[in-house]
Amino acid sequence: MKxxxxxxxxxxxxxxxxxxxxxxxxxxxxxDMALENARDVYTRRNEGVSIWxxxxxxxxxxxxxxxxxLFEPAQDKIYRHPTFYDLPDEVKHM
Amino acid sequence: MKNENLYKYILGIAxxxxxxxQRLGELCGHGPxxxxxxxxxxxxxxxxGQARSYYQYAAKLYGDNKQEDDIAFLRLEREYRNLxxxxxxxxxxxxxxxxxxxxxxxxxLLMENLQHSKDETLVAIAKKGIKEVSYHKRFSSDWIxxxxxxxxxxxxxxxxxxxxxxxFTDEMFYLTEADKAVVDAGIGVDVSNLKxxxxxxxxxxxxEATLQIPENKYFTKGGKEGLHTEHMGYILADLQYMQKTFPxxxx
Numbered sequence: 001m002k003x004x005x006x007x008x009x010x011x012x013x014x015x016x017x018x019x020x021x022x023x024x025x026x027x028x029x030x031x032d033m034a035l036e037n038a039r040d041v042y043t044r045r046n047e048g049v050s051i052w053x054x055x056x057x058x059x060x061x062x063x064x065x066x067x068x069x070l071f072e073p074a075q076d077k078i079y080r081h082p083t084f085y086d087l088p089d090e091v092k093h094m
Numbered sequence: 095m096k097n098e099n100l101y102k103y104i105l106g107i108a109x110x111x112x113x114x115x116q117r118l119g120e121l122c123g124h125g126p127x128x129x130x131x132x133x134x135x136x137x138x139x140x141x142x143g144q145a146r147s148y149y150q151y152a153a154k155l156y157g158d159n160k161q162e163d164d165i166a167f168l169r170l171e172r173e174y175r176n177l178x179x180x181x182x183x184x185x186x187x188x189x190x191x192x193x194x195x196x197x198x199x200x201x202x203l204l205m206e207n208l209q210h211s212k213d214e215t216l217v218a219i220a221k222k223g224i225k226e227v228s229y230h231k232r233f234s235s236d237w238i239x240x241x242x243x244x245x246x247x248x249x250x251x252x253x254x255x256x257x258x259x260x261x262f263t264d265e266m267f268y269l270t271e272a273d274k275a276v277v278d279a280g281i282g283v284d285v286s287n288l289k290x291x292x293x294x295x296x297x298x299x300x301x302e303a304t305l306q307i308p309e310n311k312y313f314t315k316g317g318k319e320g321l322h323t324e325h326m327g328y329i330l331a332d333l334q335y336m337q338k339t340f341p342x343x344x345x
Contacts, residue, residue, distance in 0.1 A: 005127070026129050029240070036233060037129040040136050 007056040008034040010041075012048035020052050028053075097155045100213075102175065102272035103282050104155070105165070106318055107204070108148030109176035112166060113326075114197060115141035116333050117184060126187055133233060134190070140226040147219045163344075167337040171330055172320040175270075179262035181317070181326050185255070188241060188248070192255035195234035199295050200266045200288070202231045207283040216281065235299045242303025249304070256300065257308050264313035266292070273318075 005027040011020035023042045028034035034053040043051065062070055073080065095101060118138035125131025149162035156165075179197055184190050205227050208220035241252040267289040269277065276282035297307050316322065336343060 027127060028129065032236065033240075036236065037133065039229075040133040041129060044136060 005029045005033075008038075008053045009056050009059060010034075010038045011052040011054075012038075012042060013050040014048050016049055020050065023047075025056060031055075095156055099272040099275040100279075100281065101152055101155045102270070103276040104148050104152045104216075105173075106175040106270070106273065107208075108145045108152065108165075109174050110180050110197070110201070111141040111145040111148070112333075113174070113176045113329060114180035114193075115139075115145060116329055117180065117182075117193075118190075120332075121184060121190065137194070137230050137233070140223075140230065144219065144223045144226070147222070151215050151219070163337070167334050171322055171326055174317075174322065174326065174330070175320060176317050176322075177262065177265050178314065178317040178323050179259060179265070181323060181329055182259060182262065183325055186251060188251035188255040189259070191234055191237040191241060192252055192259050194230065195238045195299070196256075196259055196263055196296065198227065198231040198234045199299075200263075200292055201227050203288045203292060203295075204283055204285065207288070211282070212280040238299055238305070239303040242300070242305040252303075253305050256305060260308040260310050261313050262315075263292075263296075265315035265317060268315055268318060270318050 006029075007025055008028050008031075009025050010023045012023045013020045023038075026034065026037050026041055028037050031053060034055075035051060038051050038053055042048075115138045118134050118141070121131070122135050122138070123131065125134055145166065146162055149165045152165055153160040153162050177197075179193060182189070182193055202224070205220045205224040208216055209224065211217050211220070238252065241248040243249070267286045269284070269286060273282055273285075277284045300307050
């Protein structure tokens with residue numbers, strides 16, 4: 001194929017109440033085809049209740065070279081981390 | 095066999111799914127791209143799944159310890175009752191989609207009506223199948239529009255396929271003697287009533303796809319009576335190879 005169809009990212013909500021999660025990507029000529037292809041490639045086994053597709057070119061990604069400034073906050077500013085609260089035992093999964 | 099007419103009627107529906115499924119199976123790994131390859135193979139699996147449900151029921155009617163595989167694999171060409179349309183080859187992608195589209199519109203109407211049958215098993219199969227068939231119809235209709243209203247080349251190719259396959263469409267609305275008996279019993283669908291709706295729906299999509307609706311005067315039929323085109327022997331040679339080489343082989 002000389003001209004590939006554009007790439008699309010697929011997000012699937014696995015059940016109501018949960019958020020859409022990134023499932024993978026695929027090729028399609030337009031949004032309608034991307035939805036159909038997503039159904040065929042990713043949701044044939046009851047995986048979801050809702051599909052979002054977005055053309056990959058519309059996603060702006062961070063540059064790994066910028067990871068320092070984006071993800072490594074100064075560790076001395078401990079007041080940024082909520083570590084001073086006593087969690088009651090009943091609160092799970094925190 | 096007590097219910098010979100019903101048995102034949104069921105095969106008339108089931109064999110369409112089996113043979114079209116087999117045709118689509120030939121494309122596995124050869125689709126134009128990964129996504130379309132998976133889509134066509136999924137449709138193939140839906141159809142084979144439906145065929146199995148029908149064959150299981152037919153085997154029960156036949157009795158005599160008949161199994162679904164015996165019915166699928168061990169009949170002679172004259173005993174298969176599928177439409178001539180579904181056995182036509184995958185000449186090119188335009189043919190694959192045109193064949194699928196022309197069949198899906200019919201298949202959907204058939205399933206829709208089979209849900210009102212007096213036979214509970216057929217109702218259950220139709221209710222399960224119609225969700226799948228509804229997707230097949232959407233998929234193939236979209237592709238017809240895409241190809242028809244696409245490039246000059248895709249338009250010409252899909253038009254050629256529609257023109258060449260059109261002569262097999264009239265057979266869908268033909269009733270065999272067995273079909274008539276099953277329709278009279280309130281179990282079968284009187285397909286002759288579906289004809290008008292069928293051509294209306296097909297024409298809507300073709301018009302949207304900027305394709306010409308063929309004006310054939312000549313139609314051909316025979317599949318429902320077991321008289322097939324020259325392609326059928328080759329399909330069965332492939333399909334039946336394992337059972338004929340290793341009789342009674344199972345998974």
